[in-house]
Amino acid sequence: MNINRQVLTLDEFTIQGLRDFPKATGELSSLLRDIGLAAKRVNVEVNKAGLVDILGDAGTMNVQGEEVKKLDIYANNQFMGVLKHGIACAGIASEELDDIVVFDDPVSNNSKYVCMFDPLDGSGNIDVNVSIGTIFSIYRRVSELGKPCTEEDFLQPGNKQVAAGYVIYGSSTMLVYATRRGVNGFTLDPSIGEFSLSHPNIQCPESGKIYSVNHGNFFQYDKPVQKYIDGCQRKTKTTGGPYTQRYIGSMVADVHRNLIKGGIFMYPGTTDKPKGKLRLLYECNPFAFIVEVAGGKATNGKQRILDIQPTELHQRTPLFIGSKAMMEELEVLLNAEPAEAAV
Ligand code: AHG
Numbered sequence: 001m002n003i004n005r006q007v008l009t010l011d012e013f014t015i016q017g018l019r020d021f022p023k024a025t026g027e028l029s030s031l032l033r034d035i036g037l038a039a040k041r042v043n044v045e046v047n048k049a050g051l052v053d054i055l056g057d058a059g060t061m062n063v064q065g066e067e068v069k070k071l072d073i074y075a076n077n078q079f080m081g082v083l084k085h086g087i088a089c090a091g092i093a094s095e096e097l098d099d100i101v102v103f104d105d106p107v108s109n110n111s112k113y114v115c116m117f118d119p120l121d122g123s124g125n126i127d128v129n130v131s132i133g134t135i136f137s138i139y140r141r142v143s144e145l146g147k148p149c150t151e152e153d154f155l156q157p158g159n160k161q162v163a164a165g166y167v168i169y170g171s172s173t174m175l176v177y178a179t180r181r182g183v184n185g186f187t188l189d190p191s192i193g194e195f196s197l198s199h200p201n202i203q204c205p206e207s208g209k210i211y212s213v214n215h216g217n218f219f220q221y222d223k224p225v226q227k228y229i230d231g232c233q234r235k236t237k238t239t240g241g242p243y244t245q246r247y248i249g250s251m252v253a254d255v256h257r258n259l260i261k262g263g264i265f266m267y268p269g270t271t272d273k274p275k276g277k278l279r280l281l282y283e284c285n286p287f288a289f290i291v292e293v294a295g296g297k298a299t300n301g302k303q304r305i306l307d308i309q310p311t312e313l314h315q316r317t318p319l320f321i322g323s324k325a326m327m328e329e330l331e332v333l334l335n336a337e338p339a340e341a342a343v
Helices: 010-018 027-047 049-055 071-085 123-128 215-220 223-232 251-261 280-293 324-334
Strands: 089-094 113-121 132-140 161-169 173-179 182-189 194-199 210-212 263-267 297-299 319-322
Touching: 010 027, 010 182, 010 194, 027 049, 027 071, 027 113, 027 132, 027 161, 027 173, 027 182, 027 194, 071 089, 071 113, 071 123, 071 132, 089 280, 113 123, 113 280, 123 132, 132 251, 132 280, 161 251, 161 280, 173 194, 173 251, 173 280, 182 280, 210 251, 215 223, 223 324, 251 263, 251 280, 251 319, 263 324, 280 297, 280 319, 297 324, 319 324
Parallel strands: 089 113, 210 263
Antiparallel strands: 113 132, 132 161, 161 173, 173 182, 182 194, 263 319, 297 319
């Protein structure tokens, strides 16, 4: 029987990476394997989402007499569970939880990594069969090994990330992750239940034709942002538009598309919410890391996302992220004198 050895599974890929670092302990590979396992379990439940009415509404008992949990809580528990039972993670922070969870057992206290995740981003889209995702981010802890991890381990700037990634539950299920060595995408092969390398060495196109933003908030954005969006709809020297507008309202799907095809995604501050909606630690930092490793850029409009020193776990930040040339066009307007930037 011929076996296609061209296609590596996620486990094979991370283990192969270890060959280049003979002194590596394999902890990061183990952590990624744990995340891959949780993603497969969540994928099974996401695929059944339309059956919830048959199996039982969230908060009620299903036909097997089990309590049906909201999918985002289910996803949170899966990711937290695999990381707790693994050997490579000292603790986690989750968009679903108010505080960090310190695993505090002899193995975990000697683990060198902490992990942050948004277990089910875009969960507002579950009921309407739109792609949703999980976002994760891995840091080397700064607290003393051998002791429980602390909040300080989680409040590190994004430029300290060791790895970051996302899972997209879409028309197929993909896991994409970045280390400083590159960004690689793995598609879940349902026939063997494994993530298989389908998108090696992803590069974000230098420019693109897609802009993604919630147009409903247009009149709440700052003038320079309005001017950029206006330019995206016209043929001007500044933006090279008109561009195509695509906005799903599920960041994982929106940024994934723009990463592959080239484009810019924006969630600016508004008059009602000057810091926007997206969370620095669970959404913006991981994507900023992935997109920068792939050759793109990410800022809050004033500062590189990865250089922001976090002060609280759930802090929000405006986000502009995408293809380098498009980001540079935007930055010209954001840095312009107010009079110049007026629409
Ligand atoms: P949620 O997980 O609450 O559905 O939020 C999704 C996030 C992000 O994925 C998406 O880009 C953004 O919120 C959409 O927000 P708007 O609906 O305000 O555009």
